[in-house]
Amino acid sequence: MANTVISLRGATKQFGGLVAVDNVxxxxxEHEVLGLIGPNGSGKSTTLxxxxxxxxxxxxxxxxxxxTITGLPARQIARKGVSRTFQLVRLLPSMNVLExxxxxxxxxxxxxxxxxxxxxxxxxxxKIGMADKAKAHVGQLTYIDTKxxxxxxxxxxEPEVLLLDEWLAGLNPTELTEGIDLIHRLRDEGRTIIxxxxxxxxxxxxxxxxxxxxxxxxxxxxxxxxxxxDPEVIRAYLGDDD
Ligand code: ADP
Ligand code: MG
Numbered sequence: 182m183a184n185t186v187i188s189l190r191g192a193t194k195q196f197g198g199l200v201a202v203d204n205v206x207x208x209x210x211e212h213e214v215l216g217l218i219g220p221n222g223s224g225k226s227t228t229l230x231x232x233x234x235x236x237x238x239x240x241x242x243x244x245x246x247x248x249t250i251t252g253l254p255a256r257q258i259a260r261k262g263v264s265r266t267f268q269l270v271r272l273l274p275s276m277n278v279l280e281x282x283x284x285x286x287x288x289x290x291x292x293x294x295x296x297x298x299x300x301x302x303x304x305x306x307x308k309i310g311m312a313d314k315a316k317a318h319v320g321q322l323t324y325i326d327t328k329x330x331x332x333x334x335x336x337x338x339e340p341e342v343l344l345l346d347e348w349l350a351g352l353n354p355t356e357l358t359e360g361i362d363l364i365h366r367l368r369d370e371g372r373t374i375i376x377x378x379x380x381x382x383x384x385x386x387x388x389x390x391x392x393x394x395x396x397x398x399x400x401x402x403x404x405x406x407x408x409x410x411d412p413e414v415i416r417a418y419l420g421d422d423d
Contacts, residue, residue: 184211186342186373187232187263191241194227201227203397204241209342214364214374216388216405220417223394225377226268229344232375233265234258245342262290262341264334266348268377270327272319272334279315282306282333289338298337305333309363325356332363343367346377361386385409393417 187209194202202224209215217225230236232243234255243251250258264285272281282302286293293301306312309329314322319330328348335343349360361383367374368387378384384391384405391408393401395417401408408414 185209186211186213186246187375188244188247189228189232189241190243192228192231192238192243193240194224194231194236195239200397202231202238202394205392205394205397205399206241207392207399207402209373209375211373212371213390214368214376214388216384216391216408217375217377217394218379218384218391218408219394219400222396223417224397225394226346228394229265229346229375229377232258233263233344256288259288259338259340260290260292262338263344264289264336264338264340264342265344266328266331266335266346268346268350270324270331272327272330274319276319277315278311278317278319278322278330279303279306281319281330282337285334285337289340291339302333302337305337308336309333325352325360328352328360329363336367340372342373342375344375344377347379348376349378349380349383357383381409 185208190206192202192205205228217228219225231238234253237252242249245261279302282305283298286298286301303312303315306315311329311333349357352360364387376388388405391405392399393408393414400417401411401414
């Protein structure tokens with residue numbers, strides 16, 4: 182398909198007897214915000230882990246702009262242009278905010294070093310409203326600020342594709358509005374994003390299309406409006422008692 186950036190074909194991940202991602206295929210097109218949704222434990226984070234190379238797939242093929250990235254280590258995939266945030270924020274605790282963000286530039290798609298990395302990291306921090314905290318220790322940050330820093334780190338590598346794993350989870354209502362605005366800005370810049378999310382307002386306002394997972398399988402895909410009114414999808418969510 183024209184302008185396909187990420188493509189999964191039969192992606193599968195088994196943990197012992199558990200098939201966490203079961204023969205999943207979908208495409209992500211350039212500038213698309215694709216919602217990857219489904220109940221807890223349905224395999225969303227594992228799918229992101231396969232795309233980012235955090236975990237090797239048991240089977241199937243994953244490609245970036247038509248070239249296979251299946252089995253490549255995470256660092257190489259980041260270099261090729263895929264950056265992510267984690268469901269549980271992972272910052273480097275011994276480094277300050279700026280250094281954490283610079284690390285994303287050093288290991289990212291557009292590699293920068295030294296002063297160039299620092300200048301660019303500051304620009305990214307300004308953009309997400311964190312420039313005044315550049316020298317803060319990450320242990321001193323509020324929860325949303327740790328999330329902002331992790332997003333800044335992902336952006337500092339100038340990725341072609343951004344994978345966000347429940348980036349909005351755990352925010353209070355004011356922070357949530359700000360967070361949705363921030364992702365809207367990224368969307369308006371034309372970034373290609375896979376958004377793993379539970380917040381329905383965010384899914385409705387941000388996602389062009391959605392893929393729905395349940396028990397490791399893709400159970401639906403299509404435009405966000407169609408998917409969210411699909412009875413099978415609604416049933417899958419009602420079965421989620423979290
Ligand atoms: P989601 O992100 O949709 O909540 P996950 O991808 O985190 O779901 O998990 C899918 C399933 O795989 C769950 O049953 C989870 O317990 C299991 N799982 C995830 N990661 C691992 C792992 N590293 N080892 C064993 N089981 C795992
Ligand atoms: Mg998850």
